[in-house]
Amino acid sequence: MSAPIFAQEATQERAENARLSSFVGALALGDLVASTLGPKGMHKILQSVGSNSLEITNDGATILKSIHLDNPAAKILVNISKVQDDEVGDGTTSVCVLAAELLREAEKLIEKRIHPQTVVEGYRIASAAALRALDRDARDNGADPAAFRRDLVNIARTTLSSKVLSADKDYFANLAVDAVQRLKGSTNLENIQIIKKVGGKLTDSYLDEGFILDKRIGTNCPKRIEGARILIANTSMDTDKIKVFGARVRVEGTGKLAELERAEREKMKAKVERIKAHGINCFINRQLIYNYPESILADAGIMSIEHADFEGVERLALVTGGEIASTFDRPDLVKIGACDTIEEIIIGEDRLIKFSGVAAGEACTVVLRGATSQMVDEAERSLHDALSVLSQTVKETRVTLGGGCAEMSMSKEVDEEARQTAGKKALATEAFARALRQLPTILANNAGLDSADLVSRLRAAHQAGDRDAGLDLDEGKIKSMLDLGITESYKLKRAVVNSASEAAELILRVDDVLRCAPRRREGH
Template sequence: MGQPGVPSNFTQSVLHAGATEEKGENARLSSFVGAMAIADLVKTTLGPKGMDKILQSVSRGREVTDDEVGDGTTSVVVLSGELLREAEQLINQKIHPMVIIAGYREAAEAARQRLETIAANNAADPVAFRKDLINIAKTTLSSKILTSDKEHFAELAVDAVLRLKGSTNLDAIQIIKKPGGTIRDSFLDEGFILDKRIGVGQPRRVENAKVLVSNTAMDTDKIKIYGARVRVDSMAKVADIEKAERDKMRAKCDAIIAHGATVFINRQLIYNFAEELFADAGIMAIEHADFDGVERLALVTGSEITSTFDDPSNVKLGHCKLVEEIMVGEDRMIHFSGCEIGEACSIVLRGASQHVLDEAERSLHDALCVLSQTVADSRVIFGGGWAEMQMARVVEDLSAKTPGKRSLAMAAFARALRQIPTIICDNAGLDSAEIVSQMRAAHAADPDGATAGVDVITGGVGSMKERGIYEAFKVKCAALMSATEASEMILRVDDIIKAAPRQRQ
């Protein structure tokens, strides 16, 4: 029955014609089905032997995507799907969603506390910490296109992140893609590399450079009003117009030169006359720098992007020890070394094709993200499903001690956690039931000392410590809490209202 004075069809009377409403179990089931469908879609991408997906839309070409945009996202989706799958079974047993949510919350907190207990921290030992970072990078790269050269790229990524000196600002690390050579020819370079060439007649090398970065139009000597007509009665008048335009351009260049910069970088074009003026003043002028390059260059040199030049005292110049032209493969590029932000560096990726380079960049970005977070929070844990087995054991113990229906939700949470190593085994073509049962026995026999995890190389259970398979504590903890919160949010849904489709006029 509805509330007094409110008709039973009140909701339908408020909605537009064509709008639909699902309530109660139907709404919850619809949410579950959608979430579990997405989890099943990405489930096969989990782990070092995971598959890739091809995304194809009508308007765009095919795009092959790897398993993760940032590290841990696949684990979040898969764990959320498994938690909802378990919750569906509990709801069928007439257990209220709020009881399930309460059980999941307690289980997640117990699992998080176990993660904190088993995490190792080698921040006080630089050699051991660097080894941890390399192992984490190799674990992240194992499921990517760079897996065959993961040792080389793990070293590159660790060296780049350690230059940040604890900062998580990855803007100071530039990734440049240059087709040619092999993936293994990629290298790390100190400083900043701009993918541009120095103009004709410009200085090729500037020491102790003062850098002015701008985004301004350098074509004020051109008439840009389309359709404008100028009537003159002699060629002398045409010459006067051209002289006025050049004088206007000269005045702007003089204002820029007055700032005392020795290197001028502009995001827009610099036309020939302006180039001549800068060359005569001994200034290296670089035109048409891409927006990302200009933003990052301003950051690493300590300058500000400016568009007006009326008052030099209001413009902040950047500084670096040396600006010179270098060769990368067959291309000339501009190298800025000794930048004001000393942690700035560039990773130059080489590869056979642009597609390989794009995928390599995404893979390397994942590794850099994980490493930067690990430097900020230096705790690490073993990978290969080891952490999930540890958390599942603790949650099961808590479930056995908890009275009431919440214990069923906790046991379901533990089963969902064990699905992560199960899926890793399935994706590698291994006997998941046998391997997970062996891992479970090993962790039960030695709760605090077991290092057993999925070893896809040997096709069985192996020591994650000996294999050097590590994960970042922060990433694993964030994945656990995100998956729990996502499943809780979907469990709370008991009403879905779909808007009426828009009518074509």
């Protein structure tokens, strides 16, 4: 028995106990999100204890970000889910479930006294074989614009099938593809703004060519401007009072006070004159604009918009081609934004400002409508996933088939690789294939179908050479995914396999868990 070397409250879990702790945490997390996988996945309610905030979602990344964990292995799965969300935008549930299934299979092998390093080597062989099969089956229609648009619409439909927008997936798939194709190959989704307005139904949502700002035009200002020259600023436009905390100004009488107020007004008037010297007809400020400067701008025929929050002015500067200014002494150094028209529009009962013909021609706005705030929030998350996947597919134009087709094809390739692998590594390679087959099994289970029968028939179809066979969860049959148009991004599927296998390897290598007590502050 080793001598105790740790300070008070520090603990150590070793060998089997450490591995068991890691497996239990990862498997519990995988089981938690497994029921949300696929077009028939269920939703989770996320409720904050002690407050009325409430979210209803089946988005893996949102669920995993919202739960506080103590298990280190479970935190690793949360991290790979976040990376998947940042890199591709979708597949967050798939990567977590696949990693958990790989660890479930590894646990069975370790119980048979197979060393974790042997399992890791077998998993690496299997991962390489799976990616080879994915490369072989991928199709690329990037050179044919019409066929590539069909691929993009199918990818969007497949992505939205598992979301709250599934009932209207055709409508939103075309909306998402139109928005992404406006980006002309860019992956900068900052040019696509999403505005949420509760009311109406989901299909009342629409794509607007231009930029919409959820603010109001100043009092007595023009409500419509053509050929707009826009100065975007982040400057104080309230009365320039003395802003030193606790400062006092003593005056001898009301006459002196009037002089002080007059001096402040003159100072503000001079600042507005410097702003007018830029030759603009629209002034947008991140901060408040008080009545006096607003009236001077209105008299000069300049539209003023106040309190455009930081995200608003950042996006405006991006899409109008301007810069955010804080000082106005050198008009020649300030880059002025431009657009064809600025006008006030009404959505539901709210007034908003629309900028049409902006300098960044790819800029557009998606206005989302829905019955409740929870519905609109989930619709935004769903649409963001679709937009992210589509923008990545525009760069990496290869696509692969969904519905469990790609997983079964990779599983077949891994099984063939296992037959040519010598030693105990072959057992780990076979285990990797079984983990891949678990994804279509979970899809069928979530749809309330007989997964054992369906997956065995799907496996037989692939063994017979039917490489586009997959699960039709609506009819509970094996059908051609190519005919049904169930398509997924190649980059997404590759990222899922890579991330899940690397996370499983990382956790398998653990043989000690050391928990240290927080350092205590010395009393003063």
